[in-house]
Amino acid sequence: MKKFLSGNEAVARGAYEAGVKLAVGYPGTPSTEILETVAEEYRSIYSQWSPNEKVAFEVGIGASLGGARALVTMKHVGLNVAADPFMTFAYTGVNGGFVVISADDPEMHSSQNEQDNRFFAKFAQIPFLEPSDSQEAKDFVLKAFEISEKFDTPVMLRMTTRVSHSKGIVEENEPVVLPEGSFKRDMQKYVMIPSNAKKRHVVVTERLDKLREYSEKTELNKEENNGSKIGIITGGIAYQYVKEVIPDADYFKIGFGFPLPIDKIRKFVDAHQINLVIEELEPYYEEILKAAGIKVEGKKYFSRLGELSPYRVSLGMKEAGIINEAYSAEIEPEQLFPRPPILCPGCPHRGAFMALKKLGVAVTGDIGCYTLAVLPPLEIMDSCICMGASIGNAIGMEKVKGHKKGVVAVIGDSTFLHSGITGLLDAVYNRSNVTVVILDNRITAMTGGQQHPSTGYTLMGEPTKSVNFIELAKALGVESVREVDPYDYKKLLEVFKEEIEREGPSVVITNRPCVLMPKRIMDKPHRVILEDCNGCSACFRIGCPAILPSKELTKRNRPKAEIDPTLCTGCSLCAQVCQPEAIVLVEEPVVR
Amino acid sequence: MKKNTTNVLIVGVGGQGVLLASELLSETAMSAGYDVKKSEVHGMSQRGGVVTSHVKFGPKVFSPIIPYGQTDLLISFEQAEALRAVDWLKKDGLIAVSTTRLVPPITAGGKFHYPDDPIADLRKKVKNVIAIEADKIARELGDSRLVNTLLLGVISTRLEFNNTLWEKVMRQKVKAKFVDINLKAFAKGRELAAKAAE
Numbered sequence: 001m002k003k004f005l006s007g008n009e010a011v012a013r014g015a016y017e018a019g020v021k022l023a024v025g026y027p028g029t030p031s032t033e034i035l036e037t038v039a040e041e042y043r044s045i046y047s048q049w050s051p052n053e054k055v056a057f058e059v060g061i062g063a064s065l066g067g068a069r070a071l072v073t074m075k076h077v078g079l080n081v082a083a084d085p086f087m088t089f090a091y092t093g094v095n096g097g098f099v100v101i102s103a104d105d106p107e108m109h110s111s112q113n114e115q116d117n118r119f120f121a122k123f124a125q126i127p128f129l130e131p132s133d134s135q136e137a138k139d140f141v142l143k144a145f146e147i148s149e150k151f152d153t154p155v156m157l158r159m160t161t162r163v164s165h166s167k168g169i170v171e172e173n174e175p176v177v178l179p180e181g182s183f184k185r186d187m188q189k190y191v192m193i194p195s196n197a198k199k200r201h202v203v204v205t206e207r208l209d210k211l212r213e214y215s216e217k218t219e220l221n222k223e224e225n226n227g228s229k230i231g232i233i234t235g236g237i238a239y240q241y242v243k244e245v246i247p248d249a250d251y252f253k254i255g256f257g258f259p260l261p262i263d264k265i266r267k268f269v270d271a272h273q274i275n276l277v278i279e280e281l282e283p284y285y286e287e288i289l290k291a292a293g294i295k296v297e298g299k300k301y302f303s304r305l306g307e308l309s310p311y312r313v314s315l316g317m318k319e320a321g322i323i324n325e326a327y328s329a330e331i332e333p334e335q336l337f338p339r340p341p342i343l344c345p346g347c348p349h350r351g352a353f354m355a356l357k358k359l360g361v362a363v364t365g366d367i368g369c370y371t372l373a374v375l376p377p378l379e380i381m382d383s384c385i386c387m388g389a390s391i392g393n394a395i396g397m398e399k400v401k402g403h404k405k406g407v408v409a410v411i412g413d414s415t416f417l418h419s420g421i422t423g424l425l426d427a428v429y430n431r432s433n434v435t436v437v438i439l440d441n442r443i444t445a446m447t448g449g450q451q452h453p454s455t456g457y458t459l460m461g462e463p464t465k466s467v468n469f470i471e472l473a474k475a476l477g478v479e480s481v482r483e484v485d486p487y488d489y490k491k492l493l494e495v496f497k498e499e500i501e502r503e504g505p506s507v508v509i510t511n512r513p514c515v516l517m518p519k520r521i522m523d524k525p526h527r528v529i530l531e532d533c534n535g536c537s538a539c540f541r542i543g544c545p546a547i548l549p550s551k552e553l554t555k556r557n558r559p560k561a562e563i564d565p566t567l568c569t570g571c572s573l574c575a576q577v578c579q580p581e582a583i584v585l586v587e588e589p590v591v592r
Numbered sequence: 593m594k595k596n597t598t599n600v601l602i603v604g605v606g607g608q609g610v611l612l613a614s615e616l617l618s619e620t621a622m623s624a625g626y627d628v629k630k631s632e633v634h635g636m637s638q639r640g641g642v643v644t645s646h647v648k649f650g651p652k653v654f655s656p657i658i659p660y661g662q663t664d665l666l667i668s669f670e671q672a673e674a675l676r677a678v679d680w681l682k683k684d685g686l687i688a689v690s691t692t693r694l695v696p697p698i699t700a701g702g703k704f705h706y707p708d709d710p711i712a713d714l715r716k717k718v719k720n721v722i723a724i725e726a727d728k729i730a731r732e733l734g735d736s737r738l739v740n741t742l743l744l745g746v747i748s749t750r751l752e753f754n755n756t757l758w759e760k761v762m763r764q765k766v767k768a769k770f771v772d773i774n775l776k777a778f779a780k781g782r783e784l785a786a787k788a789a790e
């Protein structure tokens with residue numbers, strides 16, 4: 001049957017058709033929907049969110065050792081977290097097939113960097129496959145499992161945002177029937193003490209030779225001959241863009257990206273007058289080909305920054321002299337105001353940042369919706385490196401007395417459980433004076449609302465234990481642990497102030513749920529009494545999308561404020577900072 | 593069946609239902625036998641940012657992203673967002689735009705300005721503009737979230753797919769309890785487009 005699926009949905013379907021028994025990961029754009037789809041549509045697969053990618057990867061290894069096919073999903077930076085098991089699992093190899101999805105984010109639509117994880121596969125010396133659309137995403141998952149078992153190796157499937165989040169037509173098939181696998185004790189293979197690991201490293205290099213041979217033969221690497229003198233070497237989504245721009249060139253399309261089929265590509269290049277390597281991000285193919293003495297050009301014409309597109313490919317093609325005209329606008333573009341993403345009306349993170357701004361402390365930040373506090377008008381976050389970094393950053397800055405007014409780390413609930421616990425332990429152990437604010441909105445909001453170990457539910461919807469942040473912090477040795485309502489501005493100021501002044505580490509937990517997930521929270525809205533509004537703009541400065549400049553101006557020509565009753569959730573923070581008390585509750589019912 | 597690829601760009605602001613609209617259009621084109629691809633970026637979209645969805649259909653579609661300047665149909669659920677995307681349109685392309693006006697808080701500071709009359713600006717640049725008070729009509733129909741199917745109804749008059757096909761897809765893809773009201777909004781959109789053409 002034909003279905004219209006995103007790349008991520010297609011990967012989930014592929015896992016189902018490949019007979020995967022266990023699927024595990026940690027959310028992260030653009031990978032998140034893979035496991036969500038598995039949990040929703042393919043209930044025969046056991047699926048779970050782990051607290052972070054390292055644990056997820058290790059759970060996947062366990063399933064593979066147990067003889068089952070395992071799928072592990074994460075975004076590109078997730079593989080940094082999982083790098084430790086990843087690098088050594090490459091040595092042991094698998095029992096049941098093992099595929100890790102690395103969903104890269106060229107252009108950083110929703111990421112802190114745009115690292116090119118094709119290098120990661122080469123680094124670990126394991127094969128990677130790179131689909132260019134949804135159909136291939138599904139097919140390649142099946143192929144990846146076959147390769148994994150045939151060559152006894154973990155395999156990486158490298159997705160990118162445009163493959164993960166674009167939709168295309170996919171032909172669905174019935175799942176394969178696999179013999180039941182089981183654990184086979186093999187200490188020399190799976191216990192990586194140096195004496196065993198040394199032998200396994202030999203196996204890894206021998207395996208690489210076999211994979212190289214396979215790469216020369218597999219249909220995953222395809223030649224397309226249209227009788228052109230122009231040869232294009234490309235793979236992944238870039239293939240689709242180039243086909244859009246010059247459909248009639250000859251193509252060498254790479255689907256099996258490590259090790260590359262050097263001999264085949266050399267022949268292809270020899271048969272063409274002009275040879276271009278077109279790849280997104282780093283010159284990964286290009287460097288390998290050039291090192292093999294193959295004459296190609298690539299990054300000379302195509303940027304290594306950001307994602308490609310038909311437009312950007314056409315610019316490079318023009319520069320390379322292949323086409324005469326790049327795509328261009330027929331209608332003049334318009335310069336407009338920006339519309340940056342912004343904390344939602346009623347977002348429980350807002351109050352904490354209003355208070356921190358008032359206190360003038362240094363704020364080491366972390367990753368989640370709350371990172372939006374760096375943007376105007378709040379502009380109160382001083383660092384954001386990777387998940388969990390806020391606490392370590394704060395400890396270091398505080399040790400060198402980097403900021404007179406103190407250092408506060410802010411971290412979300414999911415992020416704290418992902419990699420903040422060890423940081424907090426460090427703060428206790430090393431007698432740090434930091435204050436750690438856990439912004440507990442009881443969900444992984446940034447990535448669209450996933451469960452985690454403190455929400456009380458698993459990915460498959462089963463009720464489970466929920467970790468208690470207060471008990472946890474106390475168990476780590478934090479003496480002062482307090483909870484505060486983030487809709488109470490005065491209290492926030494008071495609690496933060498006390499905790500920042502206190503000797504030793506302290507933890508403050510804000511305790512309101514996300515207003516969007518798991519259910520929409522909409523209390524009675526507020527409104528502005530225009531006669532009382534003096535246009536001071538204090539409410540504008542809290543950056544709430546429900547508060548807009550009104551057409552009515554003050555005597556000094558400043559816009560008064562207006563509240564959109566269909567957006568306002570009634571958190572009341574704006575009313576709390578309104579000196580003339582012009583913001584009041586709406587009493588009559590509102591149609592939203 | 594047409595030989596060329598048709599490129600449709602749907603834009604709006606997070607929460608306006610851009611993704612459902614592009615999904616309905618894509619599924620309809622697929623039911624009609626076309627190859628279809630669509631692309632959008634999730635992630636920050638829920639937080640009030642711009643949402644853009646590209647839909648391409650034809651005998652064989654390669655890139656899921658429309659080449660710059662090659663859009664046949666631009667659908668915008670917000671006035672200023674149509675203006676932001678206008679350079680993606682072909683000169684003889686068509687715009688269907690809702691008069692919805694979502695002024696972001698960033699314009700409160702005085703540094704940025706929301707255009708006074710984006711629709712007038714559009715008309716200066718493009719011949720074929722259908723502007724619909726979709727917000728108002730949707731609310732009259734009972735739910736402000738119907739803006740998306742209303743505008744789909746409008747552009748459906750410029751596409752070759754028949755009404756039965758659209759309806760079949762809507763029945764499959766829209767949540768059961770919202771099907772009827774969405775069909776009503778769709779029909780209203782067709783009616784308005786016919787009027788606009790007169």
Ligand SMILES: Cc1ncc(C[n+]2csc(CCOP(=O)(O)OP(=O)(O)O)c2C)c(N)n1
Pocket residue numbers: 026027028029053075077078079081111112367368369370387411412413414415416439441443444445446447
């Ligand atoms: C290593 C890594 N994994 C995943 C992500 C994607 N990601 C960014 S923030 C985040 C979690 C946010 O949840 P939480 O800390 O609870 O904050 P909220 O968004 O709910 O405010 C995730 C999964 C990432 N950036 N890095």
